[in-house]
Amino acid sequence: MAASTMAPEDSKVEKGPLNTEKVIEKQPNDAVITESNYSTQESGVIGSQSIKDVEKQRRGHATDVGDHAVCDEERIDWDEPDDPEKxxxxxxxxxxxxxxxxxxxxxxxxxxxxxxxxxxxxxxxxxxxxxxxxxxxxxxxxxxxxxxxxxxxxxxxxxxxxxxxxxxxxxxxxxxxxxxxxxxxxxxxxxxxxxxxxxxxxxxxxxxxxxxxxxxxxxxxxxxxxxxxxxxxxxxxxxxxxxxxxxxxxxxxxxxxxxxxxxxxxxxxxxxxxxTYPPIILQRKVKRLQEETGNPNLCSILDTDRRAxxxxxxxxxxxxxxxxxxxxxxxxxxxxxxxxxxxxxxxxxxxxxxxxxxxxxxxxxxxxxxxxxxxxxxxxxxxxxxxxxxxxxxxxxxxxxxxxxxxxxxxxxxxxxxxxxxxxxxxxxxxxxxxxxxxxxxxxxxxxxxxxxxxxxxxxxxxxxxxxxxxxxxxxxxxxxxxxxxxxxxxxxxxxxxxxxxxxxxxxxxxxxxxxxxxxxxxxxxxxxxxxxxx
The missing domain is CATH 1.20.1250.20 (MFS general substrate transporter like domains)
Incomplete structure (x- = not known):
């Protein structure tokens, strides 16, 4: 499935293999947030939403570290909504x-x-x-x-x-x-x-x-x-x-x-x-795909720019x-x-x-x-x-x-x-x-x-x-x-x-x-x- 967030207006997104997205001309450390998801991403709370929307947002921002994906290369997400690894x-x-x-x-x-x-x-x-x-x-x-x-x-x-x-x-x-x-x-x-x-x-x-x-x-x-x-x-x-x-x-x-x-x-x-922690599971998936494809530029959609x-x-x-x-x-x-x-x-x-x-x-x-x-x-x-x-x-x-x-x-x-x-x-x-x-x-x-x-x-x-x-x-x-x-x-x-x-x-x-x-x-x-x- 494609990433749940979208690139900023000054960037363009190219679809890649292995269900990845590549962000072009993206400024360093830009948060990948749209007008529609800004308030939720910023606050970390939810208002009145459907149950499916809540789960979709939660899985799209599964990490509890409050950061956004910042990888400028090809980003790995879940394959589809019913990905068995999720x-x-x-x-x-x-x-x-x-x-x-x-x-x-x-x-x-x-x-x-x-x-x-x-x-x-x-x-x-x-x-x-x-x-x-x-x-x-x-x-x-x-x-x-x-x-x-x-x-x-x-x-x-x-x-x-x-x-x-x-x-x-x-x-x-x-x-x-x-x-x-x-x-x-x-x-x-x-x-x-x-x-x-x-x-x-x-x-x-x-x-x-x-x-x-x-x-x-x-x-x-x-x-x-x-x-x-x-x-x-x-x-x-x-x-x-x-x-x-x-x-x-x-x-x-x-x-x-x-x-x-x-x-x-x-x-x-x-x-x-x-x-069970989604960011760790996706990290393992990235490592596996890096070995299979020989592409070191793959990274998880949930990776952040902060050191451990x-x-x-x-x-x-x-x-x-x-x-x-x-x-x-x-x-x-x-x-x-x-x-x-x-x-x-x-x-x-x-x-x-x-x-x-x-x-x-x-x-x-x-x-x-x-x-x-x-x-x-x-x-x-x-x-x-x-x-x-x-x-x-x-x-x-x-x-x-x-x-x-x-x-x-x-x-x-x-x-x-x-x-x-x-x-x-x-x-x-x-x-x-x-x-x-x-x-x-x-x-x-x-x-x-x-x-x-x-x-x-x-x-x-x-x-x-x-x-x-x-x-x-x-x-x-x-x-x-x-x-x-x-x-x-x-x-x-x-x-x-x-x-x-x-x-x-x-x-x-x-x-x-x-x-x-x-x-x-x-x-x-x-x-x-x-x-x-x-x-």
Whole structure:
């Protein structure tokens, strides 16, 4: 297929063999932009367009580095709209195996964040520490690694492709879990947990972008919903398994099991996972055609004029720029961060609440986490089904808008404060243990809908900068998720379970207008010149 952009007026285009275009008399570094595509290319956002138009633009500017093709020679593009090398056109089986592997590691790494939470008292006893903040930090430091990982994993994926980053991080995640298992002091355990989290955050950082490479926009909601279960169900199932392992085996076995499971994922990725990043796939195609034709002047339509160091620097800076200058990215990142912090605050205090107050054993205390898990599954079914259906219905009338991803979140966001009030006051009143757990079911439902809707909204709203928007969201979410739990035990000791959880509930309630505000005014904010991304 011919390139989706056209040469400037002072240039002429000659068709060449191998589906190439040759630009003649083109000035160096001229952006190949027409009047019709200027606003979209410049801003990196989309307004009201058809789903096919959105996908066409996204594939025509697939790289997230904000540059335009500048090669003055023959440029290689996809052969045709249904080019089998294009990830969007892969067979269902090929897409499925990549989706399964990404979802597996996305589930596994958050599993490691909380799997030994029920055994943390054993860890503190083994290392002779009674510091309550340190007890929480040894769990949440894993999430602190999620903050640092996106800062360089996303840019590396833009330089070298998603697959090498996945493969490297899978191996390093395995190695650092082994290091945790053999650590001989609390300091080394904390350091290795941090490094495991740093590289374990790879599928959370890159997963949404990988699905954006492969999945059509009107089918993306259900896949993102399944993928979003990983960061929610992993931390839920982890304490259930870790509690029984810590009770019947030893806390070190928790890390050995994680290392084995991670090793299986690493091997599967080496064998079955494929590169999905379009610029890298086209680069490989160029190299192949250069060898076949002996023409060194061929280059990819997505090649840029920036050196790798510049691309890396811009990719690191752009998430920070998006966070501080895009109200959408900033407010939704903070919203997700606070709620994610609640999740880990609950995870680090469940052993205290259900162990001390309801006298659960170390093994059975893990079952308290299943309420959030059950709610997440229900949220998956509702949000995943509703999201794509709403998008298709609303897009028929006025074209596709990213804001059509938000309607399921408008009512669902109220489930989180409701669940916090329910959980806190029922536990305060010493009601039967099932009553506070039912409150956490509502929290889990709201969490899954929030994560799925925000993830798909950012992908659709910033189709050229999805990796940067996701990195900003993941980093902020992880930083708050790592630090907020440190206050959990002292908050409950000061305010009690009732008012402590009510404080969290009121904060969550104050953020509930955000989905409606962005559904109503999101397009106006995105297209405002003050909030445009120009590099």
């Amino acid at each position: 990830p969007m056109n892969w067979p269902t089986g090929k897409k499925a195996r990549n989706i399964i592997i990404i979802c597996y590691v996305t589930f596994l790494t958050p599993l490691g964040s909380t799997m030994f939470a029920p055994a943390v008292e054993d860890v503190m006893e083994a290392y002779r520490s009674t510091n309550p903040e340190l007890a929480s930090f040894v769990v949440s430091v894993f999430i602190l690694g999620y903050f640092f990982g996106p800062l360089f994993l996303g840019p590396l994926s833009e330089l070298y492709g998603r697959l090498p980053v996945y493969l490297t991080c899978n191996v390093l995640f395995t190695i650092f879990n082994i290091a945790c298992a053999v650590s001989n002091n609390l300091g080394s355990l904390i350091v290795f947990r941090f490094l495991a989290g740093t590289f374990g955050g790879c599928p959370i950082t890159l997963g949404a972008g990988s699905f954006g490479d492969m999945i059509q926009i009107d089918q993306r909601g259900k896949i993102i919903a399944i993928w979003a279960l990983g960061p929610l169900m992993g931390p839920v199932i982890g304490p259930v398994a870790g509690g029984y392992m810590g009770e019947h085996l030893n806390w070190r076995w928790i890390f050995w099991v994680l290392a084995i499971a991670a090793g299986v994922g690493a091997v599967a990725a080496f064998i079955f996972q494929d590169e 160091s510049h691309v890396f620097a811009y990719a690191i800076i752009r998430p920070i720029h998006l966070f501080f200058f895009s109200p959408i990215v900033m407010l939704f990142s903070l919203y997700q961060g606070v709620i994610y912090g609640y999740l880990y605050l609950l995870f680090t205090t469940f052993p205290l609440v259900f162990g001390n107050q309801y006298h659960f054993s170390q093994g059975t205390v893990g079952l308290a986490y299943l309420g959030i898990g059950a709610g997440s599954i229900v949220g998956l079914g509702v949000a995943g089904y509703a999201s794509d259906k709403i998008v298709r219905r609303m897009a028929k009338d006025g074209g596709m808008k990213p804001e059509y991803r938000l309607p399921p979140l408008i009512p669902a966001c109220f489930l989180i404060p409701t669940g916090l009030f329910w959980y806190g006051w029922s536990a305060h009143a010493h009601d039967h243990w099932i009553v506070p757990i039912l409150g956490t079911v509502l929290i889990g439902m709201g969490l899954n809908v929030l994560f799925m809707c925000v993830a798909t909204y950012l992908i659709d709203a910033y189709p050229y900068y999805e990796a940067s928007a996701t990195a900003a969201s993941t980093a902020v979410r992880s930083l708050i998720g790592a630090l907020l739990p440190l206050a959990g035990r002292r908050m409950y000791a000061t305010l009690g379970l009732g008012w402590g959880n009510s404080l969290l509930g009121f904060m969550a309630l104050a953020m509930c207008p955000l989905p409606w505000i962005f559904f109503k005014y999101g397009e106006r904010i995105r297209t405002n010149p003050k909030f445009q991304i120009k590099w």
